[in-house]
Amino acid sequence: MASSFPYRPSIDGLRAIAILDVFIFHLHPSWLPGGFVGVDVFFVLSGYLITSVITAEHHAGNFSLRKFYQRRIARLFPAFLAMAIATMVAALFIYSAQDLASTGESLAAAVASVINLRLMLQGGYFELSPDAEPFLHCWSLSVEEQFYLVYPILLVLLHRKSRKTLMIGLAGLSLASFALCLVLTQLRAPWAFYLLPTRAWELLAGGLFALKKPGSWMPRTSKWAPLAGIALLIASFALIREARGFPGYQALLPVIGTLAVIAGSGTGQDNWLQRVLASPLLVSIGKLSYSLYLWHWPVFSFVDYKLLFLDEWPRALIKIAITLPAAIASYRLIECPARAALNRPSARVPAFSALAASLLIGIPLGISIRDTNYLNVSGSADIKLTFNEKQTAGSIILLGDSHGSMYGHMVKQLTDELGYRLTVASVASGDPLPLASAGSSTRKSIWEHSLEIVRQEAPDVVILACQWTAKLDQDGSRLGAALEQLRPLTRKIILLTQPPRLPPNATREAIRQGARPPFYEEEIQRTRRLHVNAEVLAMTSENITVIDVENLFHDSQGAIPLVDAEGRLLYHDRGHLSDRGAQQVKARLEDAIKAR
Template sequence: MQFRKDINGLRAIAVIAVVLFHFNNSLISGGFSGVDVFFVISGFLMTGIIFKGVEENNFSISKFYIARANRIVPALAVLCFSLIILGWFFLTPYDYSFLAKHIKGSLTFSSNVMYWKESGYFDTDSYYKWLLHTWSLSVEWQFYVIYPLIIVYMRKVMSIKTMKKTILFVFIISFLLSVVVTYQAPHFSYFMLPTRAWEMLAGGVAYLFPIVLTKRNKIAFEYTGIILILSTYFFISESDLWPGYLAIFPVLGSYLIIQAQRANSLLTGNMLFQHIGKYSYSIYLWHWPLVVVIHYFSLPGFYIYIGLILSIFLGFLSYKYIERHTFKASIFNLRSLLNYKPLMMVLSILVLAILIRSQNGFINLAPEEYKYLINNSQPSPLRGDCHISKYKDPSDSCEYFNENNVSWATLGDSHSTEIAYALAKKIQPYGIGLKHFSYSGCKISFDMPNDFSDCARWYNEAVDYIVNDKKIKNVVINHRFTEGLFGEVDVSSEQHLKQEMTKSTLEMVKSFDEMVLLLAAEKENIYLFYPIPELPENIKDLVRLKYRKRNIPDNIVGTSLQWYQERNKYMIHHFDTAKYPSNVHLLKVEDIFCDSKNCYAVKNGEPLYFDDDHPSLISAAKLIQSIKIN
């Protein structure tokens, strides 16, 4: 397509926002929406290329794919290879292994799926994912693969006019889907193509339905578009559900600027924006790893400015020496395919990534203390198979080891999973089995209506199952009680220490007591664990700080004992004063995780967690020591 200075300047507006947001989100709270601007631009350009070829009957899908690969792959491959080299010298084996995993996702353009499954875009641990930003490249590539195939097929069965109307219709459907799914499954909506396609199709609509404007109206369109985009940058934040209906503002703004076609505008056509626009892809690629460097190595705040300068400088070098390089490709057979350099770059780096991943980041070369901590800060080997995050009939719950003699059961949220496995291993030599009931993030939901929580139906059915199964004699219960009652935790903040009892909270505690009494009346023993302390960071992040100094002590502090007691004061007090029957046993956890001053992530050389709040198998084994089998 003919080069358009206004679109090139719009790229600059997008990348500046994204870069500033990532380095310091207080500067531009909605800067992440610059990615939405990129999507509209991409959709406009791709629709133009494809439709022009289709209308002239000379469109080649293979040439289209090769052109996109030449544009995207080489710079991305060089970035990935650079991270592999730097990672060898500076990353812990655990982090090096995860870098390799993320490189595989990025180079196969599936990283958006990977990050959707791992966590949210704005989560704290996102700052330790070196290639998180490639999720948007994966979405675009998936669009590039599917979009021309659909258009070519459509051309065989319908007219150009009908094709245009169909794309407009799909744009509307995708937008409505995005609005609905953003509320129902925000992580999915953020990362996945079906809920992002409408943004690229908005660019397609701009190409397919151009608007003829007077000079005055062009200016009005452009200024309105700029205002819409900037209002998103400064009035939206990561606390808003995204993309959803709010994304219409940067998308519509980009649409209006593209329709305005103001080639010589001072806003988009100035020399600075033209240069930044040319380097925008490479700037985008390099800026995020520099953000991660600052967080990973806990560098002082002024490094933000160094990072901003380096982002532009590395972006310039990448543009000049990699992006502008012409990779010739005439792929007719296997030999010519193997001579295609971008493909060889990808395959070579993927081999390295697979090797690194297979060797767990070459953990065997690490100090013994580090190897022990990482190898033992592990979840239950049955967590993936037995712990659920959506409804499953309780009768189908896992039974451990001695299925024909199940007389124990565990009930709770994800914090009961490792306890279930440790307990099952303890009772296994006695020929006794255990049935495991756990639901991720499940609040206390006994005797609550199904719409009270995602797990309410399951919770009530699980309790009924345990009560009615006469073979089950003993029940162990563990929840992340305070999180369920008062919300997510931020160990560095005081706000979660101000706990206000609401009607809902009181109802949950009352229903929990009713459940305990019901179970106690039907079973021989009920065991209740006090709340387990929560860490400020993943245990592997805390170990990382010690690893870099090559000094891994026997004890690594997680939080203060005072903070733990303040955070969980309501449930601690409730358990301390509860008047349960004598067959209800309350099990304190402070002696395992804490001393008189602190609660530990690592205590006496042993990892007590596998992340920031779930007990490791080691601490789970300690927790169940006080449970009597006979």
């Protein structure tokens, strides 16, 4: 099912420039600081090509939305699915339980083409932990796929009007999108970066360009526009910096540069730019660009995560050595054959069926992976997670904030082994203790919901773990007040003290940049933590057991261990244990549960 729009090798050459810049930036940002704007080049190219194809087919009288979406499925879906499956399998062996849970959630969002929204709410592109976000690069695919859902219908409707209406309509939408981009970049930069409404002007700019006749944007006699376009792209890649008011007005540089290059390579003349962009090497890389884009980021993430103690250059070489064969294999064995097979008219039903099946399987699977590997109550404080409901050996409730949730995976394993029912009511970023002041809110506090759950369940054991420095620094009496109300409702309460906090130079990124053990807790943080831990330890009584985790997470010299004997990380981040770290506490917790 070939498009009626003629193939232009120079477009693949421009794709090659875009993917190489993104690749180099992700390999090491300092090597090409603005390389991430290669994505903006792809946006313009997508708008240009999609508009060209739809317009050509509309004028020929053979445009069909079903045919259009079938081509999109054939073009994007098979290679994406292969990458997603391989990424989840690798994450299963490489990531901690918490990071695996996050990857599962990202899988669901990526399959549903809304991962840009998830990342927008989670944090800025330049602020996230890149080695634990193997689907991070899929944000741009989500933006394009959202655009594909709306734009073809809009374009066909506008084509039925006058040409003037068509141009004014698209130009008006583009200007509105650009204005929104400028405003949101100042107010909420992550929203401006990830949202389709603030990125649509880049795709629409390519679309508007495609609607003009060749050469009408740039006189054939002009030899400077393509040179200016290349200069603008080079300036973009070299001068634009991450997280400095981007996209905003800065995105004009790669957008205008891309348009000028398209014009300079499409005037019909045999100019130097067209010859360069149509060179066999650039065309080959351009054809490989989608597979390169798909596979490079998961590989980079896993290598950085697993080999964080390895020096920079060996890691870079390993990334390249894995990515290039994976991309080539994906292109030749998956992308090309699948596109040819799924583009056939007879393959329309199988193509749409395969997409639907992937949505129906991929989204629940990702959510299941998240819920299995990170036990945390989110959204509403009155929700609880229950496990092993038919077990009769006893019952346990896990309460707390994110420090309670970081033990959830381990506690679930332990209750499985002991035959206990388990209820998880810990809330990351929540406050599970009585508030100092009830205030005027009519909503129940997390503490009130937690107490209600304990009252209803009447558990044998309540486990409570918190970031005590945040909960008890201002009012140490809050823990005593909580225990006073919990004691009559359960046979035993188990409190866990707060483990040491890693210093700033013990992050994975800092280690990749050269920081090395031993790592010691900052003195001011250690003093605060030991003070509140002492308050927790003082709560020990007849039915209150306190497990002090202090000596599990520092050696005789006070250094904090970062990995276990198998080289697995003990910390998820500076303040939270990984599932491997939580395993260090398992034996003590088991003894406390069994003790009478």
